[in-house]
Amino acid sequence: xxxxxxxxxxxxxxxRAANLPCNHxxxxxxxxxxxxxxxxxxxxxxxxxxxxxxxxxxMASLIITEDRKSSTLILPHATLRDTAVYYxxxxxxxxxxxxxxxxxxxxxxxxxx
Amino acid sequence: AAGVIQSPRHLxxxxxxxxxxxxxxxxxxxxxxxxxxxxxxxxxxxxxxxxKMQSDKGSIPDRFSAxxxxxxxxxxxxxSLELGDSALYFCASSFPGRYGYTFGSGTRLTVV
Numbered sequence: 291x292x293x294x295x296x297x298x299x300x301x302x303x304x305x306r307a308a309n310l311p312c313n314h315x316x317x318x319x320x321x322x323x324x325x326x327x328x329x330x331x332x333x334x335x336x337x338x339x340x341x342x343x344x345x346x347x348x349m350a351s352l353i354i355t356e357d358r359k360s361s362t363l364i365l366p367h368a369t370l371r372d373t374a375v376y377y378x379x380x381x382x383x384x385x386x387x388x389x390x391x392x393x394x395x396x397x398x399x400x401x402x403x
Numbered sequence: 404a405a406g407v408i409q410s411p412r413h414l415x416x417x418x419x420x421x422x423x424x425x426x427x428x429x430x431x432x433x434x435x436x437x438x439x440x441x442x443x444x445x446x447x448x449x450x451x452x453x454x455k456m457q458s459d460k461g462s463i464p465d466r467f468s469a470x471x472x473x474x475x476x477x478x479x480x481x482x483s484l485e486l487g488d489s490a491l492y493f494c495a496s497s498f499p500g501r502y503g504y505t506f507g508s509g510t511r512l513t514v515v
Contacts, residue, residue, distance in 0.1 A: 336503030393445040
């Protein structure tokens, strides 16, 4: 069974914030929420991760609900270069080589001029 | 900053031929992962290596094998190629305890 559920596709106007939701209702206490994206035919790119606190880096912000059953990735000012498939992934801290990223159906974000 | 290097970028092979894909991880990264991405599909985990030993295995066909060498680079060997093996093959590397993997640009394999 999939650990996360994301919308199949979303549109966002250029310059506006893109808010990508993810449901992970079965997340366990030691599991993190990771976000990756894949621009067409390029290698996937790590964006951000979080456990329970909201996180922000130079690429995006991650908002995790208090019950940790859902989260939202926010791209504050979307550009055309942000058009990609965004993957929300739940996993452990990935401290060992046995922790691997399993990609499931992500959200295809189209940033529109 | 150094990235994950994959070679070749493109490869065309005929059915039943063999192919070797190479991956050079980021310096000091000791874990390598291989993924296969067919047309219109999500990347699928194939196999991983830590300190030159196989650490995990996914949906990798028996016709495929891989290894990690003493300099930490890895090679994915594919034999008896089939049309369905045509895909993008990505390699990623990580340093245990560090968050997030770094992926290479991929090798596009076309089997004709």
